[in-house]
Amino acid sequence: MQAMNNQAIVQRDLAVLWHPCSQMKDHDPRASAPDGLPLIPIKSGQGVWLEDFDGNRYLDAISSWWVNLFGHANPIINQALREQLETLEHVILGGFTHEAALTLAEKLVEITPPGLDKCFYADNGSSAVEVALKMSFHYWRNIGRTQKIKFITLENSYHGETLGALAVGNVALYKETYAPLLMDVITVASPDCYHREDGESWEAYSIRRFADMEQALAQNADEVCAVIVEPLVQCAGSMRMYHPVYLKLLREACDKYQVHLIADEIAVGFGRTGTLFACEQAAISPDFICLSKGLTGGYLPLSAVLTSNKVYQAFYDNYQNLTAFLHSHSYTGNALGCRAALATLGIFQQQNVIANNLHLAALMTKAVERFKEHPNVAEVRQTGMILAIELVKNKQTREAYPWQQRRGLTVYRYALSRGVLLRPLGNVIYFMPPYIINEQEIQLMADVAWQGIQLAVQD
Structure with missing residues (x-):
């Protein structure tokens, strides 16, 4: 029987595993890197x-x-998964449905900001962002606004590492290497309050920085599908933060210029910012909200994109008209993931x-x-x-x-x-x-x- 101590596990690991977001030489004691770090x-x-x-x-x-x-x-989530394992682990969601996916969608529609009436599942945060980008683009195409093909994003933003999500991000460490593969986006100065003047409040600075977004929308709205932002905190962008007033102004401007607002609440949703969802602090509803990470309490990969009935209706037609949203993941609406998410939401409901x-x-x-x-x-x-x-x-x-x-x-x-x-x-x-x-x-x-x-x- 193989030894089960740290050293033995590390040796086995280095022989076969490639870790995420890591320079593997840092982890290899044989490399003798002076600033290395052990697994x-x-x-x-x-x-x-x-x-x-x-x-x-x-x-x-x-x-x-x-x-x-x-x-x-967590004993509550553990028990929920034990029960689900005895019933259904997974079933194709194309043409089928099941109780866990349905109940979770009902709960998410109930607790997210008003007007988010339809739930589309994916596997992870990056995939949720891809869904929202494609859905926004496809919406405009379906209603005849085919010139809308671009997205506006913020400096220092991060939305994931698949190619669409990477394109609308702006952290050079992740993006620069793959730049030749990525679509062009319009990048606007961030409201990141680290850069405010001495004595200037978060609110005043965030309002001042919104002028750049207003200008970008005024100049480009006819060809822009959506603005995508991380509400309140740009997490992978060094945890830089801004005031909720920026979101309020952004919602008003997106309405004015007929551009979608995508709220990437993958990292900031489910209580992280002091409210269940960060958008609540600006009293706004986005056109799309992307959820993942804490959705299952950290147990299983699952994500969801919620949007409005208005967006949904632009895809609802006879099949022959080819307006359907043909996007899928094999594990879409996985029963175990949905059940973990329901247990997580239950904890929010049962505990203060x-x-x-x-x-x-x-x-x-x-x-x-x-x-x-x-x-x-x-x-x-x-x-x-x-x-x-x-x-x-x-x-x-x-x-x-x-x-x-x-x-x-x-x-x-x-x-x-x-x-x-x-x-x-x-x-x-x-x-x-x-x-x-x-x-x-x-x-x-x-x-x-x-x-x-x-x-x-x-x-």
């Missing part, structure tokens, strides 16, 4: 904690890439999650108060259960550390040694923990981040 083989999870094969535990401060809402091995999150967010704010005065912290920013700490070389000028120095990686490695999973975005350290974290665990997360930053900023 962490996880044996089990319980609540906010992960445990490796050597018995070390790690506080999952990033919700395993922002997906886990109510902890690992949003109110409790406001309490947890306040504890996070308090735990990082001292970071604001750190000589190498340019900004501490927070929207609900997302908190980010931006490291810089010079606090006064906000001169950034050269990315090649990988200062954030020092924080990551130190945190692992102290039993906390932090995965910085460059030099931005962030907390995005499961909603069941407690005050002591929040304090541990903050203390370890502080100590890691002290180590990282040493010359």
Whole structure:
């Protein structure tokens, strides 16, 4: 029988696995890279904690890439999946239906912003974005507006890594290599409030930056299908944040210029920003909302795109007219994924999650108060259960550390040694923990981040 310790698992892993978003040489101890980092083989999870094969535990401060809402091995979701396994694991959704997919669609229509009346399933966040882009384009085509073929996106945005989603994103690290493969888009300055003037409020800056979007719409509306944004937080774009007023202005402008609004709530939906959906803070309804990540509580890949009856009716016709939306995924509406999602939504319904999150967010704010005065912290920013700490070389000028120095990686490695999973975005350290974290665990997360930053900023 093969040994089941960390070293043995890593050796097996490096022989066959290629990990996502990784330079594999970093993980290979044989390469002897000075700034390398070991793989962490996880044996089990319980609540906010992960445990490796050597018995070390790690506080999952990033919700395993922002997906886990109510902890690992959650008993409510576990039980729901056990029950579903005894009934139906999956069935084709083309021409068939089943209770879990139907009930979940009903629930999503009920809880999302008003006017989102139809639910289309996909497999993951990038696929949801692809669905929304294609559906918007196809809508305009079906009603005879065939000149509408472009999309407007924000600087520093991220919408996934399939080619359509990558095209409407704007984080160079992910996009530049594949630029020759991507469709052209119109890119508008972000309302990212990190760049506001001294003394300028988030609201004032977001209003000021909207002028660029207004101009882009005025000049290009006739050929634009949709504007796509991440409401309130540009997550993969260094957790940069902006004021809800921008969304309100954007909704009004999209109506004025007859352009769709796509809200990518894949990372910010399901309570992350302090409301169930980020769009609620601007009291708007998008034409399309993309959901994934926390939808299943971090258990299974599933995504959904919700849109209006108006959009749906543009596709509803005799087959011979070829207006149908012929887009599909083999695991569309997977029964296990839908059942996990229903259990997750049940927790929101049965427990006072949003109110409790406001309490947890306040504890996070308090735990990082001292970071604001750190000589190498340019900004501490927070929207609900997302908190980010931006490291810089010079606090006064906000001169950034050269990315090649990988200062954030020092924080990551130190945190692992102290039993906390932090995965910085460059030099931005962030907390995005499961909603069941407690005050002591929040304090541990903050203390370890502080100590890691002290180590990282040493010359």
